[in-house]
Amino acid sequence: MSYILPSLPYKYGALEPYFDERTMKIHHTKHHQTYLNNTNNALKDFFDLAALDIDNLIQNLDKISIDKRNFLRNNAGGHANHRMFWNGLKLGTELQGELKYSIEHNFITVDNFKEIFEKMAITLFGSGWIWLILRSDQKLEIVSTANQDNPLMGKVISGVSGYPILGLDIWEHAYYLKYENRRADYIKAFWSVVNWDEASRRFLEKIK
Ligand code: MN3
Numbered sequence: 001m002s003y004i005l006p007s008l009p010y011k012y013g014a015l016e017p018y019f020d021e022r023t024m025k026i027h028h029t030k031h032h033q034t035y036l037n038n039t040n041n042a043l044k045d046f047f048d049l050a051a052l053d054i055d056n057l058i059q060n061l062d063k064i065s066i067d068k069r070n071f072l073r074n075n076a077g078g079h080a081n082h083r084m085f086w087n088g089l090k091l092g093t094e095l096q097g098e099l100k101y102s103i104e105h106n107f108i109t110v111d112n113f114k115e116i117f118e119k120m121a122i123t124l125f126g127s128g129w130i131w132l133i134l135r136s137d138q139k140l141e142i143v144s145t146a147n148q149d150n151p152l153m154g155k156v157i158s159g160v161s162g163y164p165i166l167g168l169d170i171w172e173h174a175y176y177l178k179y180e181n182r183r184a185d186y187i188k189a190f191w192s193v194v195n196w197d198e199a200s201r202r203f204l205e206k207i208k
Contacts, residue, residue: 002040003054003079005033008086015089018189020178028086031173035078035148042072054080059152073157077148081129085169090195098207099165099200106140114191117142117168121187127171132199133162134206140165163206166199 008028013021043050046064049057057072058080064072095103095110107113113132120142121130128146135141141162143151149158168190175186 002043002050003036005029005036006083006086010090015091015193018091018192019089023173023175023177026177027169027174028082031171032079032082035075035082038075039072039079042068042075054083055152058150059154061153061157073153074148077150077153080150080152081148081167081169084164084167088166088195088198089193090197091193093194093196093198095194095196095199097200099196099203102140102203102207113142118184118187120144121168121170122184124170129170130168131160131162131164132166133160133164134203135162138208144170163202165202166194 005028008024011021012024012028015024039054040050045068049060049063052060054076058076061069061073061076100110103110103113107116117130117132121144124130124144126146128144128149130142130144131151133141133143133151141160143160143162145151145158145160151158151160151162151164155161168187170183175183179186179189
């Protein structure tokens with residue numbers, strides 16, 4: 001079995017003018033596809049692991065031989081992260097319900113939550129991701145990971161641990177064609193395309 005590139009649940013231009021069509025297309029068909037191809041190639045010798053859902057696979061990197069582990073950490077991580085990222089984008093949704101309540105409970109106000117998220121995204125050095133995660137103690141936390149690490153990989157590998165509710169790609173390939181070096185503008189634009197319905201779905205799936 002091998003992983004296949006999931007098609008986007010919208011057209012490449014659907015998130016204009018915030019996320020532009022050209023970036024979305026290259027990001028999906030080139031960058032994501034490459035992580036996917038690399039993952040499939042690396043898994044050729046691991047039939048049992050290749051049958052796992054990608055989110056499950058990245059929680060089992062310790063079962064991969066050491067010579068391939070880092071390669072898979074980067075590429076299977078890339079596949080998992082981008083799959084979640086595409087589903088987490090949509091125009092015109094609204095933060096509401098239990099997730100809104102929990103964000104206010106954990107960060108006092110939604111604006112304060114966004115401010116902390118933006119600050120971490122702006123100051124992340126190098127390439128990586130910013131996440132809103134649900135920790136095992138049911139608290140929400142904003143964290144960053146380097147490269148294509150995912151909080152599901154756990155603390156030993158990614159430095160953080162939790163279930164991702166929301167993720168933002170901070171690699172330059174995600175914004176450079178439109179925003180050039182203006183990362184802060186890209187981060188601001190993200191709030192206009194967050195799929196809060198999907199974030200809520202993920203939250204409700206895990207909250208006890
Ligand atoms: Mn990317």
